[in-house]
Amino acid sequence: MMKRVTFESVNCGDVLSEVRQHVDQEAIWKHAVASLDYNPVHNNPEWCRTARVFGLPVTVMHGNQTYSLMCKVITNWAYHSGGRMKRLEVKLIKPVPVNTTCTYGATVTEKHPIGRGEDFVALELWAKDQAGELVGVGSAQVYLPLK
Amino acid sequence: MGYLDEMAKYQKTEKQKEFGADFLKRDDVEEYEFWDEIEIGRESEAPVKFEVKAEDLIAYAEGVPDDSPVFYNEEYAKKCGYDGIVAHPIFGTQVGFYVMRKGHGSWIRTPGARNPGQIIEWYDPIKTGDILTLKLQGYDKWIKRGKYYMRYLTEMYDQHGKLKSRMYVTLILPRTKEDVMKFLKGERGLEV
Numbered sequence: 001m002m003k004r005v006t007f008e009s010v011n012c013g014d015v016l017s018e019v020r021q022h023v024d025q026e027a028i029w030k031h032a033v034a035s036l037d038y039n040p041v042h043n044n045p046e047w048c049r050t051a052r053v054f055g056l057p058v059t060v061m062h063g064n065q066t067y068s069l070m071c072k073v074i075t076n077w078a079y080h081s082g083g084r085m086k087r088l089e090v091k092l093i094k095p096v097p098v099n100t101t102c103t104y105g106a107t108v109t110e111k112h113p114i115g116r117g118e119d120f121v122a123l124e125l126w127a128k129d130q131a132g133e134l135v136g137v138g139s140a141q142v143y144l145p146l147k
Numbered sequence: 148m149g150y151l152d153e154m155a156k157y158q159k160t161e162k163q164k165e166f167g168a169d170f171l172k173r174d175d176v177e178e179y180e181f182w183d184e185i186e187i188g189r190e191s192e193a194p195v196k197f198e199v200k201a202e203d204l205i206a207y208a209e210g211v212p213d214d215s216p217v218f219y220n221e222e223y224a225k226k227c228g229y230d231g232i233v234a235h236p237i238f239g240t241q242v243g244f245y246v247m248r249k250g251h252g253s254w255i256r257t258p259g260a261r262n263p264g265q266i267i268e269w270y271d272p273i274k275t276g277d278i279l280t281l282k283l284q285g286y287d288k289w290i291k292r293g294k295y296y297m298r299y300l301t302e303m304y305d306q307h308g309k310l311k312s313r314m315y316v317t318l319i320l321p322r323t324k325e326d327v328m329k330f331l332k333g334e335r336g337l338e339v
Contacts, residue, residue, distance in 0.1 A: 027212075029150075033157040034210020035237075036244035038168045040258055044150050047171070050333040053259050063262030068211040068237040075236070079217045082228030084272065085236040091264035138264070145228070 005081040007111070007119040007144040014108040016077045016123070021069055022101040023061050031065045045098075054095040061096040066136050070125045073106045074142055082145050086120050090138035094129075101130045106140070119146055160202040162245060170256050176331055180254045182295045182320040186285055193246035193281040199234075201275050207238045234273035239303060239312055242279055252283045254297060259321040259330035259337060263296065266315040271305070278306040286315065294319045 021027075025045065032043050040047045041054075042062050049057045067090040074085065096102060110122035120143045127136040151168050158164050167175070197203075201221075208218035216223040217233040224233055247255055254260070273279070286300040297320050303311040321327045321336045329336030 021212075029154045030157050030212075031210045033154055033163055034207050035240045036163070036166050037240065038154070038170045039256065039260065040171055041260075043154060044171075046150075047333050050335075051259065051330055052335050053261060053330075053337070063264070064237055064240045065211065067265065068213070068235065068240075071236045072211060072213045072215075075213055075215050075217075079215050079233065080227050085267075085269050087266075087268045088236065089264070089266045092262055095261075136264070 002080050005078045005083065005144060007113070007121070007146050010108055010111065010121055010144065012108055012111060016073050016106040016108075019069055019072045019076065019104040020101065021104070023065070023096065023098065025059060025098050028059060028061055028065070028098060031062050031068075035062065035064055037062055037064060056095065056097055059098045061098070061100070063092045066090075066092060066096060066102070066127055067138065069102070069104050070106070070127055070136065070138060071140075073104050073125065074123065074140060077106075078142055078144060084143045086141040086143050088138065088140045090125070090136055092136045094133070094135050096129060096135050102135060103128050109139075112141075117146070119144060160200070160206050162203060163206065166245065167248070171258060171331060173331060175249070175256075176258065176327060177324075178249055178253065179257060179327065180251065181324045181327060182254070182288065182297055182322050184324075185254065185288060185297060187288060189251070189285045191251040191283050193252065193283060194250075195246040195248065197242045197245050197279040199273060199275055199277045199279060201232055203241065204232050204234050204238060204273075204275065207241050208235045211235060211237075229272070231275055236267070236269070238273060239267065239314055242303065243281065243301065243314070243316065246281050247283070252281075252299060252301070254320060255316060255318065257318070257320055257327055259327060261319040263317055263319055265317060268313045270310045270312060273311055277311070279311065280304050295322045296320075
């Protein structure tokens, strides 16, 4: 049974469980089909060998997939309790080449006791590649049930 | 087998099967908007609407992948306090690419584009049965460290006029049509 996450139960400094995901070409293709983002920089290895959009001769993961996985840290944590995203701001720092394993994490930084069923918390988000280098950072605001 | 054939194996939903997957089709690319021509302040409504089906919501969560049952199991989602299957927070990406195929906003498909990060605000949950419309506004463009940034404000409304989300869609683009056409040929058309 997953522990219920509520505005009352959460504290600033709480660290959420990390998500780890390996992304190969099949995973990138699946995300392209799901998002309808068929940009060749993600999907066409032959084109990437010469186009080198990021200076790399290989495909790269969708930026949208990076922050979808950053959100997964939050959905794993709060959605079974009825949590809901209010705001997300993400900065992508470096491209993630195909066949990379990234880890995604978050920490609660603020509590906003607004009342009226609109209490929300703020979190800092990060994504790192297998070398431990940041590939993305951001912040999120998440509505939580009071109790 | 080409990469588009490989990808076709994963197309399951009605929209995925109908959507044109070739972003290097010359006739389409020539009609895109280009950074140096885009008019800031221009507003429009995307001509295509998006009717949300359960298969669309499920397909996005699968593609993340995010296996939380709230994205797949209606009964479970209701026990968690939702009205039905939940839309993954970044589901709006699928809506955006589905409706912004030509004309205003088509620059999001640009070969050679790079994603520097995004801002999204949510106001009302997306639900099965919603018919979504995107309102677009050329919001800002700027040059920073030799890179050409483009930002649109896209607001998503349902069929009742209720604001669902606001997305500040931002990309770094090749500057001109000539630069984009280099990418079409597989040549790098960006600043060094």
